[in-house]
Amino acid sequence: MTAEFWNGTMAAAAAAKQARVQVNAAYPITPQTHTVEYLSRFVNDGELDARLCKVESEHSALSACAGAAAVGARAFTASCSQGLALMSEVMYFTSGMRFPVVMAVANRTLSVPVNIWADHQDTLVNRDAGWIQIYTQTVQEIYDLILLAFRIAEHEDVCLPALVAYDGFILSHASEPVHPLDQAAVDAFLPPPGSADRPLLDPARPLQFGEVLFPDWYPDFELKKHRALADSLGTIRKAFEEFEAASGRRYAPVDAFATDGAEMVIVGLGSMMKTARHTAEKLREDGVRVGTAALRVFRPFPAEDLLEAVGGCRTVLVLDRDIGYGTGGMVYPDVTRILYHEDHRPDVLNFIVGTGGKDITPATIERCVELARGGYRGRVEFWPDARGAEEGVPYTEEPAAP
Amino acid sequence: MPNTHPESASASAGRKLHEIRLAGRGGQGVVTAGDLLGKAAVREGFWAQSIPTFGPERRGALSSATLRMGPEEILLKCSTAAPGVLLVLDPTIWTQFNVTAGLVEEAVLVFNTTEAPEEVEARLRGGALPYRLGVERCRICTVDATGIALAVLGRAITNTAMMGAFCGATGLLGLEPVEAVLAERFGKRASPNIEAARAARDAIRWRA
Incomplete structure (x- = not known):
């Protein structure tokens, strides 16, 4: 049909x-x-x-x-x-x-x-x-x-x-x-x-x-x-x-892609995670071992599924398309809470992206990955698509589609 | 006969991801054109996706949409930043806004205008517009879709004519699935729209 x-x-x-x-x-x-x-x-x-x-x-x-x-x-x-x-x-x-x-x-x-x-x-x-x-x-x-x-x-x-x-x-x-x-x-x-x-x-x-x-x-x-x-x-x-x-369609609480042996796993909610997966596929062709873990079910929080997806990686990059004013992204605390009690604790970074509908493109994801791999260890949360987020980290103007 | 460019993408149509930007003005059916072309592509076995760029819609204001079609599920959930095809439904919108931003080399550009493709290209490169065309090897064609729409539909709504021009210029879709979705969408009013699509497909002029 x-x-x-x-x-x-x-x-x-x-x-x-x-x-x-x-x-x-x-x-x-x-x-x-x-x-x-x-x-x-x-x-x-x-x-x-x-x-x-x-x-x-x-x-x-x-x-x-x-x-x-x-x-x-x-x-x-x-x-x-x-x-x-x-x-x-x-x-x-x-x-x-x-x-x-x-x-x-x-x-x-x-x-x-x-x-x-x-x-x-x-x-x-x-x-x-x-x-x-x-x-x-x-x-x-x-x-x-x-x-x-x-x-x-x-x-x-x-x-x-x-x-x-x-x-x-x-x-x-x-x-x-x-x-x-x-x-x-x-x-x-x-x-x-x-x-x-x-x-x-x-x-x-x-x-x-x-x-x-x-x-x-x-x-x-x-x-x-x-x-x-x-x-x-x-x-x-x-x-x-x-x-x-x-x-015939298979779903799981966490939609994980290429997380086995990944050095970095991107975690987040919603459609941006498909764009992240698209970008991860390209990055892997260049030898950058990036995986993605989309939280399909966010409440109840699928802690075991997420631990399985991010286990062994060096960096967890939580992309929040939201902001908890005065603290940081709202997905980030749930992720760090479960990882804190693990023997192997990866770095967990929190980038705020795409608020108010700002397009999240492969370029956005690549920039996040590049910053995270480059050892970015500034504020706990960082805003890669906002102007003037942090001194010394330039805002990259992407060509906006009309 | 469709006046398809000799180097058109038809040979590789089914094998890669195609990104198309549609641009025009509110009221010309830009979003509908993207949706209907997507529907036609699905009929032809493509995986397709149409994503309109929404803002505070006003009749006459810039309106644009992204259409993607490819052999397998498309994971991108954003507007195209690097289109391989540009379909401009309005004769003047491109003189005000840079609808060419991010175009890939060897992109196909289809303009609704009475001008010859050489004239359009001269203006895109000439420096009198708020921007300059950033790609060298693109292929530009023109078609008087407004004239066709006025003659056939009696209204300057150019989307169905430009759908035909898309088929002719890119070879990515034949007219048959486009006619089918137009028939489905417009019912009794389909035949003039199909006629407009057919006429525009056959009236494309390529740069010499």
Whole structure:
């Protein structure tokens, strides 16, 4: 079968449609908006039997989805940037009440200055909201991992919300070949919507969700919530295996390339990791042993998978497409935390790249690798694509595409 | 018959990664052209990718897109910095912006203009523009896509004509898959667009 040629927002909508979502509530925000437009078209054309909730804000959108999930419906939403920031409060509620809502996020930075382009600021500031966080690198991955997110989130051992992140414009508005599953394969992979075996709001069997909890019992609850998310990694692995059987496409929590015997491994999130891999392939032809390890699953943090990928290398180069103001990149601390306790501790560098949609090209990656190999040991975090980042380290103007 | 350049890439079309930059103005269908050419390439068995460069879109402002096609999955997730083909949909945009930045040597440049390729080249190298063409051995061709669009479509929307010019100038795609995606995309309105593509493919003028 010829592949579809879909953009990222279409891949997200198509996955939600084939998952037979029953409730969709979302509020438009660039560059996510097309996903919701496609879904409303599917409903209008009779291709999808779902309730579309028109809401006045992202806060309401996620509240509506949480409510739908509370009664057992399969609920889907989409957002990014300031919209996701407005949802943040409800994100904690949704995970605390263990409602398996699935959300697609077309990553976009947070204002101000006003900027509509990609970085991971919006999802990373919500990294501790108790959601599963999955980062995609291609349009095909958006489709596949949204289907997987439903399987994982609704699994009776998990019951947690999941977000699938894809870079705004770079993937949301880029078209690539996508091989969708046929509907029968999706129906076989996903249990029928509403069939999950979990506590539900039901007048016949009254239950309370989101109750007050006094200090004496609070840590007990927090421990359970933490463990539920940490332990979901096992279900994620199993779901990846089942998906491979259904689709022939293989996924792992960490997408590692050429890490065996690598002197340096680049670690990061999202589409830039494919560009990094492309660059690593070229560098290896020149004898520079660079590997890449994309964190496909970021929450729960796949510590073992990452240790396996970076074990034995001399330098780990963490590329953060985000900034934790006043400290450094937000991916970096998770990587250093696990490496600190290893007998063999590589150097771990942190470069901040591509914030606000600045293009991350092979030249960007090459420059990062060159600086790292050249013994750059300046500030903990360095900004290779920002002007005037550090005295003595020149900013290289790359020819900007028009 | 398509007026393909004798040294065109058609012989090696299927074997390497091709990077194409499309440039024009908002409203001319630059992004759509990239998307539809990508779709046509996928029909022909290529792995293709179209990435528009988005900004605050305004009708008439610079609009550009990257199209890549190759034999296997393309890992690059960024705009092209080194295009081998430049497709300029607007007759004047290139006099204001350096749409040629980063072009590789022996790139194919396709301009929508009534001017002859020699005249365009003289201006690109002459020093009166805000930039100078940085490559020596490129191949330049021109086609009056605006004239064709006005005659066939009645509107100066040049993207479908320039898709035909792309086929003719590069030999990377035949007109058949392009016609197929135009039929799919435009339905009843497809035939004038197909006619525009065909006419532009046959009207390319190469530098002597």
